[in-house]
Amino acid sequence: MLDLKLIRDNADFVESQLARRNGDFSIRPIVEIDAKHRKAQAEWENLNRRRNEISTSFKTGKLAKEEMEALRKEASQAKEKQDAVNEERVKLEAELEQLLLGIPNLPASEVPDGKDENDNKEVSTWGTINSIKNPRHHYEIGTDLGIFDFERGVKVAESRFTVLMNWGAKFERALMNLMLDTHARKGYSEVFPPILVNRDCLVGTGQLPKFEGDYYKLADDELYLVPTAEVPVTNLYREETLDEEMLPILHCAYTPNFRREAGSAGKDTRGYIRQHQFNKVELVKFCTPETSEEEHEKLTRDAEAILEALNLPYRRVLLCSGDIGFCARKCYDLEVWFPAQGKYREISSCSNFGDFQARRAGLKYRPKDGGKARYIHTINGSGLAIGRALAAILENYQNEDGSVTVPDALVPYMGVKLIEAKQARVSV
């Protein structure tokens, strides 16, 4: 959520920054309704003051009967008028809130202008792309090795659900542990949050109200399945004022993630790249405005460290103003190399939200010098998407005989160095 004062006082600036994004975001209605709302509030307060005066004169006592009756009547009428004003005020307030929640964050100045992903800027690349003769797709390799069972995933749930069998299940668990262990060593404290969250959480991190249809919602309870650990972890401190000494707070969290993938019909229909349910380790930071820039860079490096540990070629991309997420002021995507597709695919998204989420979620901190509470800055990034990491490993570590070499960093977690084509079973 943007600062209403900023919108009120610098409407032109805000509008010009929003224009860099993809989409049409007008703040003029907000400015208008804000003015009306403040007028209504002033009127309501004046009426209220009069009512307070009247009731005070009652408690001081010693009023003639007629006088009391007259005042009682006046107060009743004031109340009626006040109720009418208030009805309008509440309506305006709700309208203002809804409009405000629908306005995205302003892109940071260093974010390049652009329309879509074609205008994103490659910042760096890492690793060497091995030349593989006739590279096979991860889903072909995985199916042959008995790692993925796509058909039974559909039988048990529906399309875009996959069963991980045997080494697949173990691979997923090994990746999760490698990631969490690595991040823990860098100072991230591990969290295992609820996977169902209430509506306030989704509003707090910016998924709602704008993207209502994108998430799974329970029929009988006001609860949603988390689309990312970002939601429960960021909301851990919702409506709290933390001491500056506590910052920065670094958390890492594994959760399954659930997304309806509305609007991506036909995209990545084959394979394990786009699922309704997928595993992910997420990194979340809470810090002061002064350090958020630096913490964002460090967090991105921490996500990259996993790709480097797995020796997967990747590149870092700075998203342009048209491709950046709703809440983000700046975002790096990490893209891993998929040999069979012959291109880089997103495996992590590391965003700096500034105080945008903090305003929605009421995340504040009290400065050391004891001044007024200020909004925290939030940062998060995938570290990494586990399913896509598995898919990338299968493709990048495939051998001609159909076996897959286990990346060195995963050997301690897997217990084997090679997934052999013939005996695709977890040996205990």
Added chain:
RNA sequence: GGAGAGGUGGCUGAGUGGUCGAAAGCGGCUUCCUGCUAAGAAGUUGUACGGACAAAAUCUGUACCGAGGGUUCGAAUCCCUCCCUCUCCGCCA
């Protein structure tokens, strides 16, 4: 899920219609006293939003006793709905 109890300031806890932004204690802050420490004395002590001021300090208005609604000239206090916590019962990994 059923029955009962309860949700008050940073914390403990009083308050059953006006004198309550709210007693008292603890904690915090300031000052004084004491050779240091310990102890003691006095004072002070919430948040949010709006207005005044060029701005800060400050002054001022309004709201806030779990949330929302109602009764009343007036609600922490009475009524209704919801949420949460605790105890007992039931169920359960």
